[in-house]
Amino acid sequence: xxxxxxxxxxxxxxxxxxxxxxxxxxxxxxxxxxxxxxxxxxxxxxxxxxxxxxxxxxxxxxxxxxxxxxxxxxxxxxxxxxxxxxxxxxxxxxxxxxxxxxxxxxxxxxxxxxxxxxxxxxxxxxxxxxxxxxxxxxxxxxxxxxxxxxxxxxxxxxxxxxxxxxxxxxxxxxxxxxxxxxxxxxxxxxxxxxxxxxxxxxxxxxxxxxxxxxxxxxxxxxxxxxxxxxxxxxxxxxxxxxxxxxxxxxxxxxxxxxxxxxxxxxxxxxxxxxxxxxxxxxxxxxxxxxxxxxxxxxxxxxxxxxxxxxxxxxxxxxxxxxxxxxxxxxxxxxxxxxxxxxxxxxxxxxxxxxxxxxxxxxxxxxxxxxxxxxxxxxxxxxxxxxxxxxxxxxxxxxxxxxxxxxxxxxxxxxxxxxxxxxxxxxxxxxxxxxxxxxxxxxxxxxxxxxxxxxxxxxxxxxxx
RNA sequence: GGCACCAUAGCCAAGCGGUAAGGCAGAGGUCUGCAAAACCUCUAUUCUCCGGUUCAAAUCCGGAUGGUGCCUCCA
Numbered sequence: 233x234x235x236x237x238x239x240x241x242x243x244x245x246x247x248x249x250x251x252x253x254x255x256x257x258x259x260x261x262x263x264x265x266x267x268x269x270x271x272x273x274x275x276x277x278x279x280x281x282x283x284x285x286x287x288x289x290x291x292x293x294x295x296x297x298x299x300x301x302x303x304x305x306x307x308x309x310x311x312x313x314x315x316x317x318x319x320x321x322x323x324x325x326x327x328x329x330x331x332x333x334x335x336x337x338x339x340x341x342x343x344x345x346x347x348x349x350x351x352x353x354x355x356x357x358x359x360x361x362x363x364x365x366x367x368x369x370x371x372x373x374x375x376x377x378x379x380x381x382x383x384x385x386x387x388x389x390x391x392x393x394x395x396x397x398x399x400x401x402x403x404x405x406x407x408x409x410x411x412x413x414x415x416x417x418x419x420x421x422x423x424x425x426x427x428x429x430x431x432x433x434x435x436x437x438x439x440x441x442x443x444x445x446x447x448x449x450x451x452x453x454x455x456x457x458x459x460x461x462x463x464x465x466x467x468x469x470x471x472x473x474x475x476x477x478x479x480x481x482x483x484x485x486x487x488x489x490x491x492x493x494x495x496x497x498x499x500x501x502x503x504x505x506x507x508x509x510x511x512x513x514x515x516x517x518x519x520x521x522x523x524x525x526x527x528x529x530x531x532x533x534x535x536x537x538x539x540x541x542x543x544x545x546x547x548x549x550x551x552x553x554x555x556x557x558x559x560x561x562x563x564x565x566x567x568x569x570x571x572x573x574x575x576x577x578x579x580x581x582x583x584x585x586x587x588x589x590x591x592x593x594x595x596x597x598x599x600x601x602x603x604x605x606x607x608x609x610x611x612x613x614x615x616x617x618x619x620x621x622x623x624x625x626x627x628x629x630x631x632x633x634x635x636x637x638x639x640x641x642x643x644x645x646x647x648x649x650x651x652x653x654x655x656x657x658x659x660x661x662x663x664x665x666x667x668x669x670x671x672x673x674x675x676x677x678x679x680x681x682x683x684x685x686x687x688x689x690x691x692x693x694x695x696x
Numbered sequence: 697g698g699c700a701c702c703a704u705a706g707c708c709a710a711g712c713g714g715u716a717a718g719g720c721a722g723a724g725g726u727c728u729g730c731a732a733a734a735c736c737u738c739u740a741u742u743c744u745c746c747g748g749u750u751c752a753a754a755u756c757c758g759g760a761u762g763g764u765g766c767c768u769c770c771a
Contacts (some may be wrong), residue, residue: 263770276771471700475765548707551720557721
């Protein structure tokens with residue numbers, strides 16, 4: 233039985249699905265107007281861990297991940313420009329081209345990170361009719377009203393507003409520094425549908441003329457379509473708690489009159505050098521950035537796994553280096569376990585296995601689980617340990633089966649360096665170590681390191 | 697100003713009332729012409745501080761200090 237921390241109740245709860253043996257799960261996905269940065273990616277690794285853990289508990293999954301390619305209001309609250317449109321204007325491409333490009337890169341990124349793709353990928357622009365239908369229902373039930381620029385949700389009609397974040401409407405208003413839209417009945421009312429200006433590129437016909445959907449309605453409409461009125465899990469980043477998820481709850485429950493999501497799971501933020509990471513501060517990194525600096529995407533995954541998902545994770549390159557080394561040694565050790573013909577006693581194996589499972593079942597305590605893996609590989613070499621590690625890897629997703637040699641990137645050795653290496657080998661054979669050492673220095677000056685191993689001389693590019 | 701969360705070795709980090717997991721770095725060793733890599737061993741009487749509860753506290757309570765996030769789009 234797995235326990236998960238539910239933001240709604242603020243405690244760990246035993247997970248029990250609506251439908252026996254099945255888990256219905258909705259995860260807030262990317263807005264595809266830019267590359268995903270490592271902070272975004274941490275949240276998807278978190279989503280992936282939930283999925284893997286539930287799978288290992290024997291559940292079948294029906295997961296939905298949305299791709300927001302429209303309707304994401306930006307800056308200055310509801311008066312802002314759509315992010316897709318902004319990117320589109322800046323990059324001189326159609327919004328559809330932008331969305332396509334960035335979602336392709338997104339899927340490449342998550343693949344590199346061993347993030348399993350949810351069963352259903354839902355693009356917002358493919359679900360405009362469902363969203364319109366949803367808004368129509370809200371208007372009919374009296375939860376929404378029309379203004380000159382759109383349809384708004386009337387928060388005063390939904391007394392339960394704020395249950396997720398624990399903030400009252402008053403708190404939100406008191407702290408709000410937003411311009412008050414005079415036509416809105418309550419400053420916290422949010423847009424369900426926006427009426428488009430004539431030149432707006434992305435617009436659809438609706439009962440209120442041409443326009444485009446608000447962001448929050450997207451998730452409500454699509455989750456209802458694929459998962460029904462009541463489903464098990466909704467995941468996302470902590471930043472979504474106060475506004476986005478609160479709004480989703482308001483929309484959902486206004487229509488159904490009951491709780492629609494049983495478990496709200498939120499992943500904490502990533503910091504960079506101790507502070508906030510954001511596109512506006514320019515301290516975001518992408519997977520490509522990390523790869524260019526010589527890290528494997530899985531080094532980053534390992535780095536994320538080393539901290540619990542509900543704790544802030546401070547990203548530094550020192551920490552990433554540590555993750556890289558740990559992971560490489562782990563792989564090396566496993567390779568020698570694999571090569572062994574020895575056995576490990578079933579008692580030891582069972583002990584390790586049950587501690588690992590217990591760690592995962594306790595609200596995905598992956599850092600503890602990783603520790604157990606490291607404890608396991610310290611056992612005397614045996615193929616059983618290797619097999620056990622592969623079992624663990626179904627949850628960790630670190631590709632522990634991969635050949636260690638795959639870690640070392642291939643590179644082309646300049647002919648000049650190749651000659652020097654050969655000369656050094658000869659010098660060594662003649663026991664002229666002074667010459668050999670000076671040749672090593674020369675090779676180093678050209679940017680390469682030589683190392684003598686049992687299998688001969690290995691040449692690698694020098695770091696940095 | 698309001699609301700949260702966090703504080704464990706040089707760094708990262710688990711621990712959730714019973715006497716400090718694990719990783720990186722560091723030290724010593726094996727190996728090596730020397731290095732590097734790899735492997736083995738060691739490395740917090742103590743958990744920001746001050747009170748309190750308890751037979752027992754890193755763990756619970758109160759207070760102080762420090763840090764971070766949110767309150768505006770954001771994973």
